[in-house]
Amino acid sequence: MNKSSDYERVFNHFDEDGNGMISPSELHRRVRLICPEEILIEEVEVVVESLNGSDGQLRFDDFFSLMESEEEDEDLKKAFRLYEMEGSDCITPRSLNRMLSRLGESVSEDECVGMINRFDLNGDGVLTFDEFRAMMI
Known part of the structure; x- marks a missing residue:
């Protein structure tokens, strides 16, 4: 089938x-x-x-x-959950830094702030799922 x-x-x-x-x-x-x-x-x-x-x-x-x-969307939600802090429903500079480190990327938390700011549509300093989806598309 x-x-x-x-x-x-x-x-x-x-x-x-x-x-x-x-x-x-x-x-x-x-x-x-x-x-x-x-x-x-x-x-x-x-x-x-x-x-x-x-x-x-x-x-x-x-x-x-x-x-x-x-x-x-389900696949993106699974990926989003890897980057978010448990239960926060957002990707913070700290959680992004933690995940990138696990993936072998060496970036500072300040660099993570810059990465998030490029896609942070509402200016709150974190990425929601909708902002993450927009970034990935």
């Missing part, structure tokens, strides 16, 4: 009316069943529109792209 056919099975499950497209309401109903957080229909509509703005529904190619980007 390959990834595309797995995604196709999920797609067909989400496509409640079998028309070959997933509407925002179909996606919203299915996501609410598997996601513990409350997700608003408006949030789902924004996601669908960003993937396929022409008719407001997801075709299989759009759905496949969404699933692939979710997998990439």
Whole structure:
């Protein structure tokens, strides 16, 4: 079984009316069943529109792209966790220095401050996951 056919099975499950497209309401109903957080229909509509703005529904190619980007995010989250201080949900100059040292890179904590500052979008001196993702893309 390959990834595309797995995604196709999920797609067909989400496509409640079998028309070959997933509407925002179909996606919203299915996501609410598997996601513990409350997700608003408006949030789902924004996601669908960003993937396929022409008719407001997801075709299989759009759905496949969404699933692939979710997998990439999971890989980035794993990498992010290697660099963050335990439980801090951010990469600090100290935690970056610690990880780079483990990787055999010899940099000072001041150099780590400079590295973080290049990608620190809100100026708080640390990297959040979203800033880390932007840096990696």
